[in-house]
Amino acid sequence: MSILSKSFYFIAWxxxxxxxxxxxxxxxxxxxxILENPDAKTPGLPDDVKLEALCxxxxFILGTFISQSKLKYLSIRGEERIIETDEYLKPIELNKASSTDVVINNDPYGEINYLPSFVDIHAKRKLFKEYLHRSL
Known part of the structure; x- marks a missing residue:
């Protein structure tokens, strides 16, 4: 955490x-x-107290955003260096990565895109009603 974020936290608290x-x-x-005069109108909380709480x-929110830094990981290969977020997963271009899938008309996300057909609830209800009528 930087000194700026710590000072924001301190001011906020x-x-x-x-x-x-x-x-x-x-x-x-x-x-x-109110104890002295029960009929007195009760005033609301002063605006400066509300404004001070909001400030x-x-x-506090600004200090939280400023204190965020890049995530760092240890290498899986056992190297003694810290890997930052932009080194961990390299950006790829999806059109180059899936060019063979496009050529052979294959969907790499077929398990997600093509769900099994849903159950016809009306047909199931009709079968259940027929079952109830037969059993009675």
Whole structure:
């Protein structure tokens, strides 16, 4: 994690904690107002407390996005070097990889594309009704 993402996390936590404490103090004051005068209209949470909580959430999200880095893997072959994401799987062009399949009219994804035919539910219900009538 970089120093920038850590500072965003720190600012976010400070703002969220401060908005929580401010909200608690506001509700304590409102509670005293209601105890003194039960007919008094209760005010809503101040906008600055809401804005502070939202800014804290925004800083937390920004810190999370900034802290992301490329994934690194150890080599399967036992090499003592770390493989980054762009080295792990090489990009291929599907038209070059499947040119022989196109020539022979073969679908490499046939197991996925061609599902077995679905059951005709109306015919099954008709058979079940006939079975019930015969058994009664």
């Amino acid at each position: 400070i703002q969220i904690i401060h908005s929580g404490v401010s909200s608690y103090e506001f509700h304590q004051i409102v509670k005293h107002i 804290g959430l925004l800083f």
